[in-house]
Amino acid sequence: MRANQSMVFSLAYHFLHDRDAAEEVAQEAFLALHRNLDRIDSGQHAMFWLRKVTVQRAIDEARRRKRRPSVDLEEMAEPAAGGAAGDVLLDEMLRRMVATLPEAARAVMVLRYQEDLDPAEIAEVLEMPLGTVKSHLHRSLVLLREKLERRGVGEFGWTG
Amino acid sequence: MDGLEKHLRDALARKEPPAGFAAKAGAAARRPAGTGWRGWAVQGLAAALVLVVAGGLAYRRHEGEAAKEQVMQAMRITASRLNRIQARVREVRR
Numbered sequence A: 001m002r003a004n005q006s007m008v009f010s011l012a013y014h015f016l017h018d019r020d021a022a023e024e025v026a027q028e029a030f031l032a033l034h035r036n037l038d039r040i041d042s043g044q045h046a047m048f049w050l051r052k053v054t055v056q057r058a059i060d061e062a063r064r065r066k067r068r069p070s071v072d073l074e075e076m077a078e079p080a081a082g083g084a085a086g087d088v089l090l091d092e093m094l095r096r097m098v099a100t101l102p103e104a105a106r107a108v109m110v111l112r113y114q115e116d117l118d119p120a121e122i123a124e125v126l127e128m129p130l131g132t133v134k135s136h137l138h139r140s141l142v143l144l145r146e147k148l149e150r151r152g153v154g155e156f157g158w159t160g
Numbered sequence B: 001m002d003g004l005e006k007h008l009r010d011a012l013a014r015k016e017p018p019a020g021f022a023a024k025a026g027a028a029a030r031r032p033a034g035t036g037w038r039g040w041a042v043q044g045l046a047a048a049l050v051l052v053v054a055g056g057l058a059y060r061r062h063e064g065e066a067a068k069e070q071v072m073q074a075m076r077i078t079a080s081r082l083n084r085i086q087a088r089v090r091e092v093r094r
Helices: A002-016 A019-035 A043-065 A083-099 A103-113 A119-126 A130-150 B003-011 B021-030 B037-093
Strands: none
Touching (some): A002 A083, A002 A103, A019 B021, A043 A103, A043 A119, A083 A130, A083 B003, A103 B003
């Protein structure tokens, strides 16, 4: 249950980049699970179901709020030094960059790198063709790499 | 896996939900359906609708009472004038 809580909250948080909204979406997902318990036949099924419902609810919430990160990517502080502080800044920069991806690509990236699902599993959760999942993954990685290089963060050594 | 993917895994690692999350989720699950904020909103709208309808009926009733009172007043005035006229007629006849 505790693992499911952090999984559900993190999916919503990485999708919305807003803790309050993520908490609300996560609560809704658990409430929906509670109301559909009779349809759940195993722990694995519950996890699959929660992933699916959380991503759907997060997409709904993002559309409802038309929420985008309040800080423009171009205005973000750049990682200026290596070491732990630089890693923390790079992590935050990556989270924000992922949060600006289009909805479908964002969902694919969060399921891939938070949940470590392979493309076939992602396709099943999102009810999306496997080729589309792979295409989103490839294009998102290319886009993120380009953005990081433009900001002087090439191959993850600190150039600033 | 290249450097970017490794950093993405670190950046998108699972996070713990805020303290009290489980308690809130449990409370929400125990609450009967329709009593969340949407349930309260629906109940609030229903209450507002009842107030508007009841207010409208009361206003119409009030208007009816006022109109009735006006008619009664007019009738009282008319009766009083008639009485005075009759009294003067009686005086003139004498």
